[in-house]
Amino acid sequence: MKNIYLKSIMALALVFTFSSCETESNFEDSEPSISYIAVSNPNFSALEAAATYGGLAGVLSNKNPNHSSGDYTVFAPNNDAFARLGLNENNLGVLQQAFLTNTLLYHTSNGNIMGSSLTDGASFGSAIGVNRRIIQRGSDTYINGSKILATDINASNGTVHVIDKVMIATGGDIVQSAIALSTAKVFKQPELTFLVEAVIYADLAGALTASDGSPSFTVFAPTDQAFKDLGTALGLTFTKPEDIRQLPKQVVATVLLNHVIANGGKFTSELNAGTLSPLGGDPLTLGAYNNGTLNVGGVGNGEPANMFIPDVQATNGVIHVIDKVLLPNL
Structure with missing residues (x-):
């Protein structure tokens, strides 16, 4: 070789x-x-x-x-x-x-x-x-x-x-990394704008911001299209990030916490098929490791989410951008 x-x-x-x-x-x-x-x-x-x-x-x-x-x-x-x-x-x-x-x-x-x-x-x-x-x-x-x-x-x-x-590293924490994507500092086309709006709306920014002694997380971050698809599934129209506020704040918080695992921050190479326990919601199910990615599903999802951009290193964890919102039982 x-x-x-x-x-x-x-x-x-x-x-x-x-x-x-x-x-x-x-x-x-x-x-x-x-x-x-x-x-x-x-x-x-x-x-x-x-x-x-x-x-x-x-x-x-x-x-x-x-x-x-x-x-x-x-x-x-x-x-x-x-x-x-x-x-x-x-x-x-x-x-x-x-x-x-x-x-x-x-x-x-x-x-x-x-x-x-x-x-x-x-x-x-x-x-x-x-x-x-x-x-x-x-x-x-x-x-x-x-x-x-x-x-x-x-x-x-x-x-x-x-x-x-x-390999991708943002140089910032999880929140800063999402903001960088949402403000077009990575791709010229903004991404994760719905996620950033949802985090702010649910008052979760502080929990995911790095500080001395802060834990490291694995975060599954849904794309903007994933949130738009969620709106359609709920009979709502999500065309701009603030539309997420049509949902009750507690529901948004529960859904977001269903994407966060306090396991030190794991790359795909460290993940295996099975279940993960998020900070809120219900267990997530990881599919088999396949050519550097794994799909992941919530109990409320008919089909699992695929990794769109895996293994983004932040200062307080690892982010995997996915193509569906992971739903708990609501």
Whole structure:
């Protein structure tokens, strides 16, 4: 597998755009740089485009000035990883540039992190200061919720590991993360606007805001369309976020708490089929783990919800954006 992904460092080129005129004379090493190797693999065309759009220039063509080894480590998502989010090299403009830049930096570390160090429970910092953790699930190794497909691709200025999902960290707590989506700081099209309005209406913002010693949660966050569909099912019309206020505040609070589990914040790689007990409402049922996602259903749902954007790391938990509102018995 290492040979298959040897040139896949293109992932790196994307993380920090490369200079097309780079030559290996920059280094005394016989190996090419991360960027130079990366550019030749079409399986990382989305990553290359992301680095260009993200405005990251030339960094991984050179030695790392911020580490004594002169090296970087990059966890590089391939094209299939971007496709999971509906993204490719042609439509990255749906994302805000600053968010995309920080997302790429989140995949990068100072120094050489070798595959032998990627053991269950290990934690590694990123270029934006947010740690990522290694999780062993059966014979597979994950960083957060992303499976590591290949390790130890050597370059003159570091190491690349290939992953199957784009990692996302907001840098904020759960409420701040939802607000960032709702105010178009992530996608240029606002998302989670109904959820943010519902949290404010139900007076739950304080409970989900990080503070010293605050618990970490797993949160299933319904999309705007999920709330609109709920309105239709209830015989109501939800066209704008404030329409959620047609429902009694206590009902909204119960429904929202049915989406929050105080279990320390779990990535998909740490979840298994079975039941979860939310802060309010009734037990949720997780389906089988399948290619990095699980569906989840409430007792009041006819069909389970699918994960739209899994494994979003917040400072006080993990958010999984889903396509249905999880209903308890009301």
